[in-house]
Amino acid sequence: MTESVFLEGYDPAAYERPSVTVDLVLMGLRGGRPAVLLQERRDPPFKKRWALPGSFVGIDEALESAAERTLHEKARLERAHLEQLYTFGAVDRDPRMRVITVSWLALLNEQDFAAALAANPALLPAAIDVPWAGDAGGPITVATPGGTPIDLAFDHAAILALAVQRLRGKLDYSExxxxxxxxxxxxxxxxxxxxxxxxxxxxxxxxxxxxxxxxxxxxxxxxxxxxxxxxxxxxxxxxxx
The missing domain is CATH 1.10.10.10 (Winged helix-like DNA-binding domain superfamily/Winged helix DNA-binding domain)
Incomplete structure (x- = not known):
């Protein structure tokens, strides 16, 4: 059987497909400490909980294109230091269905951080508190500008913690x-x-x-x-x- 004949007869519905999303860790410095931009979820699951800005990836959309689109749609920015962070694929990470997310570290300078807030006032500049030293890793906490702790939706606390660990680990040897x-x-x-x-x-x-x-x-x-x-x-x- 030739490859063309095989592909003509192949049934893509023979296997269940997971959905794929991108989630952006929009991180910068605010008031001399690390901060991340969050958005409030309008619908279930986790309605009214804060989350990293994200989007579902289109069937004909490259992952990087989806990340750049999300940066534009959610933060109203055309540019950022954007690098792929990690793929999170726990079976139960999303109660709706099987969703695999590819997280991205999106670093913003002070001007771009302020521009994102000005362009989308619904974004929350949450302060990041890291209780562990160096790049050892571990749980972190986030809080509103007023100091109220925030319980993030989905596994976004773990995504944010890994972003901080990655940033700390690369800070001394990279640009x-x-x-x-x-x-x-x-x-x-x-x-x-x-x-x-x-x-x-x-x-x-x-x-x-x-x-x-x-x-x-x-x-x-x-x-x-x-x-x-x-x-x-x-x-x-x-x-x-």
Missing amino acids: IGFALLPELFTLRQLQDVHEAILGTALNKPAFRRRMQDRGWLAATGTREEGTSYRPAELFRFQRPL
């Missing part, structure tokens, strides 16, 4: 932290990002020496404006040769 910064930034802002994500203070001289030794920083020759103190030099990210 991922620069996605949380504007195009031009000071060394102080760069260290603030690392300290906020890691949840610990860093030695200033050692941190700056490590960043400069890696060839990630390109001096612009300009300084920040509108400060009440001595303006610091501005840098931009560059990929090492």
Whole structure:
């Protein structure tokens, strides 16, 4: 039997199919600490519970296209540092039916985080509290800006915890932290990002020496404006040769 003959006679309904979704961890810094954008579910299951923005994947839609569409539809953004995080496929993760979700880490700088909130006021900037050190992993908690704990829908707490673990694990050896910064930034802002994500203070001289030794920083020759103190030099990210 040739492949064309086989495909002509193949019945795609012979096997049950799970549904596939994408869920976005829209993460940035707010008030000097990690925060994530959530949306309130309007319908069951988990009606009125907060969840990561997500969408079902169309039958003719690529996963990355679905993630980019969700970024545009839910956060009204055209760009973000978008990388695939993990696939969550527990049989009972969705009470409606078998749903497999491909989660994405979508990092936003301060300007884009604020733009998403302005474009969609229904989004909630929830503060992230990480009780574990380093990139060990484990449960985390989220809270409203007023400090009220939030119980997330589905398995979204586990997705968010893995996103934080991934971010912490990659922060020191990859360029991922620069996605949380504007195009031009000071060394102080760069260290603030690392300290906020890691949840610990860093030695200033050692941190700056490590960043400069890696060839990630390109001096612009300009300084920040509108400060009440001595303006610091501005840098931009560059990929090492």
